[in-house]
Amino acid sequence: MSSLGFSLAPPPVFNGEGYHIWVVKMKTYLQAFDPWEVVKADLEPPPLRANPTVAQIRQHPDDRAKGYNAMSCIQNNMPDLIFTRIMACETPKQAWDKLKEEFQGTEKTKQQKLLNLRKDFENLKMKELETVKQYSDRIITVVNNIRLLGDQFSEARIVEKVISTLPERYEAKISSLEDSRDLSSIYLTELISVLYAQEQRRASRQKEHHKGVFQANSRPTSSSSSYKRKKTWLKKPKRDEARRRYPPCSHCKRISHL
Template sequence: MAFESSFVQPAIPRIDGHYDHWSMLMENFLRFKEYWNLVETRIIAAAEGVDPSKAQHKQIDEQKFKDKCKILKKDTAKDIWDSLKQKYQGTARVKRAQLQALRKEFETLHMKAAESVNDYFGRTLIIANKMRIHGECMKDVVIIEKILQSMTPKYDYVVCSIEESNDLDILFIDEL
């Protein structure tokens, strides 16, 4: 317990309109807290007619206690998870529309005059990652080329140097 308290507790992820991204973060959070098994499966009670051992009884009670932390007038953590998935994941048509909007945003993306390279790089990666979450198969070379082609003219010499000294097809984003 003393060892655990020295770590910073992770924040509970909030849905930001992108269910797939949120569900990935939330699953990691719940796994860290050792609650994921309650979402993935229901509480496993002892078989009918079989008297559980004290250890099994304690484990079932612990699972029930963890599962009591619930919302949305649902009976179990699994029911809550399924309800959130249904509400926020959206239909294929909605996902396709969201992906189209992200593609347009990516295509029209340009570095702002007063923007730092790190800020622009981060802004580009956020959009690219959202596109990937929505199912877009996006290679690093596409993102790298977008960044290099859409920087302000004051970085033209840097862009030229990068393009001349590197094979962009095998360059990783982290290397850029």
């Protein structure tokens, strides 16, 4: 139990997919302890000096344990198939770099991935039947993949991309925002919230319109009502005429025959 009053979650498991996400989670996990410094700098604790103090003697095993703890976190949270790739590594730094080489690739491969992702970002455009939320989710997915590869991506650039690729139906709202706000300083969440509210109002108006049209089409016309009244009136005299022509039968009491 930590001093903050909650248990620390177990280390993230790496199954060979989503390496860039696993790296971020594992780095944060190791930063919660001292082992991350061991992984980052590949430090080995120096041997004890001659005539060490009691404090140095007590601290030395803890310093040596940091490397073992870091190696244990990395090794024990992956299947055996991936573990065999780092089983020959002697330090956590070697294991960390080996995984990076295996699953992120060389610097050349990384740059090629970044180039492809930047092209995907530039080619993004909102579809006609797509909602603002769906479109923003697609953009954020590409941007997060770019950021995971170490490329900086500003909020202003994402907002500019959204505004410049919206369909024509949002032009009035964007013009209104330009008159009242500095769009270079607006956050993406705020922009999406404003556009989403406009979508909801438009959908509500369309729903009310369709409802009114349906009610108008389902209301009976005056001609059909008069026809029904006429039809009822025509049926009525026939029954009266039958009663006048034939008295009740003395056997079956019916009036349809003599």
